[in-house]
Amino acid sequence: MATRDQAQTILEQLAGPQAVLRDDQWTAIEALVVHRRRALVVQRTGWGKSAVYFIAAKLLRSGGHGPTVIVSPLLALMRNQVQAADRAGVRAATINSSNVTDWGEIHDRVRSGDLDVLLVSPERLNNPDFRDQVLPALAHDAGLVVVDEAHCVSDWGHDFRPDYRRIRTLIAELGTDVPVLATTATANDRVVDDVASQLGVGGRDTLVLRGGLDRESLRLSVVKAGNPAQRAAWLAAHIDSLPGSGIVYTLTVAQAHDVAALLRDQGHTVAAYTGATETAEREQLEADLLNNRVKALIATSALGMGFDKPDLGFVVHLGAPSSPIAYYQQVGRAGRSTASAEVVLLPGHEDQDVWRYFSSVAFPSEAVVRNVIDALESERPQSTPALEPLVDLGRTRLEMVLKVLDVDGAVRRVKGGWIGTGVPWEYDEARYRKLDEARKREQQAMLDYQVTEGCRMAFLRAQLDDPELAEGERCGRCDNCTGKRYDADVDPSSAEATRQRLMRPGVEVAPRKQWPSGLAKLRVKLSGKIGDGPAPGRVIGRLTDLGWGARLRRLLDESDAEVPEDVVKAAVKVLASWDWTTRPMAVLAMDSDRHPLLISSLARELARLGRLVDLGVLQYAPERRPVTAANSAYRVAALQGSWLPPDPAAIGGAGGPVLLVDDMIDTGWTLTMAARVVRQAGAPEVLPFALASTS
Template sequence: MSTAPTTDVREAAEAHLRALVGPAGGDDVRLRDDQWRAIEALAVERRRALVVQRTGWGKSAVYFVATLLLREQGAGPTVIVSPLLALMRNQIAAAERAGIRAVTINSTNSESWDPIHESIRNGEVDVLLVSPERLNNPGFRDEVLPRLAATCGLLVVDEAHCISDWGHDFRPDYRRLRTLLGELPDGIPVLATTATANQRVTDDVAEQLGRDVLVLRGSLDRESLRLGVVRLRTAEQRLAWLADHLSEQPGSGIVYCLTVAATQEIADYLRSRGHDVAAYSGQTEQTERLALEEALAAGRIKALIATSALGMGFDATLGFVVNMGAPQSPVAYYQQVGRAGRGSNLPPKGATVVLLPATEDRDIWAYFGSLSFPPEDQVRQTLDVLATEGPLGTPALETRVELGRSRLEQMLKVLDVDGAVRRIKGGWEATGRPWSYDAERYERVKQAREREQQAMLDYLATDRCRMRYLREQLDDPEATDCGRCDNCGGLQLDTSVSEAAVEEAGARLARPGVAIEPRKMWPTALPTMGIDLKGKIGEGAEEGRAIARLTDLGHGQALRALLRPDAPDGPVPVPLVRAVLTVLDDWQPSVDAIVVVESLSRPTLTEDLAQGLSRRLGVPVVGHWAIVDPDVAPGQGAMNSAQRVAAAGRRSSLQADIEPGARVLLVDDQVVTGWTLTLAARAIRQAGAAAVLPLTLAVQS
């Protein structure tokens, strides 16, 4: 432990802070008392600390200054566990300003891992940033992590709310930090930071940090933000409002959407109205993401139309955030709006934050809620398969359990932390340790999520101060009225929309037509299920068409109502008939015959669609992809590709008279996984058809 007088250490700390801030900060830059208290706990007292402070408070300054002090005392490198690559990039740039040698190990720089490990061994690294997923990479976990745990000078857990399954953004990989914390030698300080933790999450994280934890919670007020809600009845009105009022928003900013499809749809529309915007999501290619982040930070574009993939750690001076649709909780919303109002070049009145809620928000929340931890029978089946057939890679395991890839991997991560399975090179193995399904815990978390969703709805309806409401949701004891939001009178939002904009938005949303991309490759490991299909799909479908995605703003709402599980069967509604006709006029498929995918749940709907198409196109319905084994339930196996191919292949077969060389229109109500259409198209091609063109009412995502 350092024996230097506290005043001397603080003076050194503030000198490091000035180097970190750079010349723009001036010579009078000083640590705030709460920042110094955190640094003192780490660099002088060698304690563990949890800092819950608003975005922009200066949490990164705490751990960079503490790093410099500890390195001067001969301590090892700081290890920062950080969830997002954008955060890592910003932190490395900040560290370099203060002469800190910072490197990162993540999924995008695998070619640099060996040189980085060598630099760490040689003492040439001050800060190592790693993603939480690295903590459970077998090579990193078994070879690198023990050495880091023994030699690091400071462990930093950024966005620490991710540790807690009570938090709005729980990530199973973060739970491995419990093990790492337990393996640290005495005297290694630990800092956990977050801007979005209520008291329950704070208590949970502090308990996991262990002994003698200093908890510093500050005011969560964001003095630079003015919050408001604009409630408009239709998607056309909301799009029109955005097109009419986007240019009025100060500076550059983010328009958050709940789905990837919405980012693309809204960005396309706004560009057609002359706005300089771009779509951004987890599906955006990495180099493009970097370029878009830099363009937004530099003010070269007005807005990124983004999912929450542009979230934690994106550090720029932004003048506004608009949410097209409400996040699932006030805590998640507080974090998103925290992207605005940072930096020194803000407008005099601060940044503007506007939420435009939609009726379909709850449908989207329900979809994300369906991806929660699987029921016990599916978990037990996975453990049994690994115990009897393992070790297995995820693709092979996917053929044996009815879970999609992402949900299966999330479950395995939880089981890994619980000690029931272990990740190894090439896959997973069962440990044989006893494991119990904590149904009570999962139910508590589910109920907490439902309470958070209701709290979000209450935020929309409240006539109280909006910032105070968010702060109270985060258990901020200092929450008071802000005087800046629409309810306090500090923000006046024009809710008008021009008729021309509404008509144009309506025309854009009403224009149906989504491409159905054909499957290109068979799922891996199908031969292990006795299905002789592998590699490239040789006899597949052509590109097809659907009216819209179920998540789309325009026809999506009508399609969701039509195709919900409890909806009655019946003919295609007239507005959707018109949409199908528009799709046909735009697409103009050249076909000779129609084959219908038979449905037990919606036989009238699919037959009515096929017969209407037959009359319109003047070609006959020549048969069905018919159900031959009704014991295979509709949608069985839909959670992963291999299981779906197996189930769909057992359930149906082709019963149709196909003329050699015919071009066939393959008709179904919706595309969920695409494997039913793929198998049906293969059978139709093998029966002699020259081409198969799918047409459905909807695409699920």
């Protein structure tokens, strides 16, 4: 029988000879290994949850039990866990999107019993090969199943991931004596109850270990430094005085790159880290931060759960996350093994615009979901790209819908795509309504955090229903408890220089290169490479930029009017720096339902200032209807025939490329289709230009 001394020995291999196994850690290990019970562990970041399951895995393996399966959400988390397992002599491997070439070998090692621990991303659980060939053996032979970051199971968590709900199927197929461990650091009462019910770890025999969430090393502060330029200038002025190295979180990818470029220009050693960063580069950036080769990574939430740098000195948020749960999760990266770490929130009024955008891409309406079910046959699989022309959903949302329907049993993923099962399905409107209401409450709580005069750590602990939080308790470390606050003032010259840098206009927009698949199903005779589309284009800025973003959002939200002078000047700067091979000879404005005067006046001014031929407006056809489709194939089909052909004599008479002007570039299909019309009228090249882009 496993003993505490054995567990202590493995812990020392994991964490060093100074590590001491705590009573609560042994309680969890003993429940899993000795009593074969199920357990739900809700403990703060840095408590040592991974030590519990690696020690349990090693003890179970030495006792003759099968491998431990750990379902883990993020690649960074998996990499750290494999390295930790190796230190303890645990044979571990991971199956995820970044190591596809290793899957075959890893599957063989699972079958031959050559692995102690297999880390699996939730997405793998429904890969047909893995689900049908590897998963049954794992469910039959597993010594332990671990669900890490288990709050992802819950719709009430900060991240709705349909793949996580598949874990219920895996657990349901386990033998009754196979222990299950669910762990998380960020769960309030609603999430705990939901996780327990979804994973089947809420029975009377389940051990629930729920500890306090105070982080004794964190000094929480809120600094209201003003507009985006002032906040970025504040960061540039203070980042070197922050202890050690750390993370600066932004709300969007564009902001991460903008801030990283701004700080590098001023001599700071920083780098951008986002969901769009390639895997190999992510690993290098993580290593750079771990080894203090950079002062900070300027990151989106892609750098989050599982990234473990015990001496991380600070976490700064340039913009507030939409929930206290997400905020607590991210600030928990700091101060794990240091006496003190700085946590600073620099909120902005535009944060709520970002929250609204992400809320707008939530689960679609019942009618749209029913279209997906109706489009699937029961025998012949259809791929996601093949489904796109049949339903009005973009790729990302379509994949989310398919995953939810798969979990609910209405569709099934097989080799070659998806099939319908014929199983009746009900739209859980109450669930999605509750989710929306919960999101709104969390957003309001994040606004309340910014203005509270009480203890900030107590506020966050209360939001997470910390069972150890006493009435009136204060941390004694935050700005409200100590009265010690960062000066929010910014040197005016620094703020202006930062504003000038951020307001430097000009973003390249890559053209669409391939027609969406399945257009033939919509009676559109376009396929393959786009041969008569536009050249690479330019916009003044992205709507998510720290610099031009707020100005452009305000401009596009206002009533239609003549183009403002500052916008004209910015457009001229963009055109002056455009490295085109052949200068445009003419300007053509796009017709518009919302901003006809704004666009036409901009085109007219550009023609005057650039001494270009003013071709007027590319007029909508009388039978044209507004395009509302989100799906690429549907958009292309709806856009076909939307414009009256321009006069070939005027187009040809311009003698060169045509600058095609619009208000905003979103998917890029509008300008792609309009460019075809202009090219067919004789333009040798079409150069798209717009005020803004969405990304």
